[in-house]
Ligand SMILES: NC(=O)C1=CN([C@@H]2O[C@H](COP(=O)(O)OP(=O)(O)OC[C@H]3O[C@@H](n4cnc5c(N)ncnc54)[C@H](OP(=O)(O)O)[C@@H]3O)[C@@H](O)[C@H]2O)C=CC1
């Protein structure tokens with residue numbers, strides 16, 4: 001880890017760290033170095049404490065604490081950011097991992113047609129068009145998937161700006177923003193005119209594509225301050241998110257098939273530690289040498305070994321700037337609304 005060589009401690013904050021990929025990431029980072037200071041940013045105190053206890057049991061010397069953060073509430077994001085600013089004078093790794101997807105069903109007709117078509121492997125790798133989604137409106141009046149996956153994280157980054165990077169070009173002052181995006185992110189599901197995806201059918205894909213654009217935009221505006229942003233796809237991982245699509249027993253039953261499918265679709269990582277591969281790998285890289293236009297994917301071989309693949313994206317820096325401007329507008333209007341109440 002680049003910040004390790006310095007005498008000050010290395011701080012990593014992980015959102016959505018109490019379960020799934022976030023928790024596996026926390027474990028893998030501690031396995032790599034028990035000297036890292038981990039902060040689990042979670043929405044539920046009991047679940048966060050349980051995760052922190054489990055980590056401390058496995059790594060008795062580890063420095064693990066929690067902060068309460070609900071990315072679907074701007075007030076909660078502000079409180080969490082204030083707490084994090086209080087505790088740390090520098091954040092080395094900010095993992096923007098918390099996320100949700102509300103699925104009401106699988107389009108099995110589309111699945112069977114896809115199975116016997118040329119798009120079969122693409123279909124398994126991206127899940128594009130296979131799921132029927134729904135969304136909700138948050139107390140902030142925003143679309144739930146948009147606010148949880150993207151907007152809440154954007155506000156968090158903004159609020160933590162003075163704890164990220166530094167204008168001094170010292171490499172130990174660098175910070176990395178690492179977003180858990182998805183191979184499901186598709187341009188066709190995203191519109192700058194309908195950022196929150198109020199009128200579309202795939203809010204998850206839209207929020208993840210917006211994440212890819214945002215990361216490009218943040219590099220453009222923050223690299224000069226030594227802040228570097230990258231996106232990751234963990235592959236298809238068995239977590240509460242996938243158990244919300246089909247039951248756990250089904251996924252266990254088809255595990256041999258999924259492992260075999262890795263010959264053609266290496267993104268079938270299946271386990272959360274495998275899925276965390278690219279997230280861990282990024283923390284070991286010099287961020288200056290990384291390409292902001294690449295999505296870092298966790299891949300897995302048939303024998304079960306995980307590795308990182310790089311997939312080129314094609315996103316304009318101007319798109320990134322436009323998105324940031326629009327997110328800032330939403331943020332300002334929410335702040336105005338709050339100050340009136
Ligand atoms: N599983 C997969 O196949 C893939 C997952 N991803 C992405 O990986 C990330 C992690 O998901 P995964 O581990 O699979 O799923 P899990 O449901 O296991 O974990 C999601 C984590 O995010 C937290 N979370 C959800 N909503 C909020 C919120 N409003 N505020 C704060 N935390 C919240 C959850 O907390 P709680 O436990 O309290 O619900 C949990 O800790 C997500 O961004 C997801 O989109 C990307 C590609 C594939």
Ligand SMILES: CC(C)=CCC[C@@H](C)[C@H]1CC[C@H]2C3=C(CC[C@]12C)[C@@]1(C)CCC(=O)[C@@H](C)[C@@H]1CC3
Pocket residue numbers: 106111123124125126127128130131181182183184233235236245246254
């Ligand atoms: C594997 C079999 C026999 C059946 C399952 C079919 C689909 C439910 C499944 C196939 C590809 C999957 C997939 C996802 C969800 C479940 C599938 C559509 C994701 C969209 C989950 C969330 C992500 O972010 C993507 C990376 C996944 C891509 C693949």
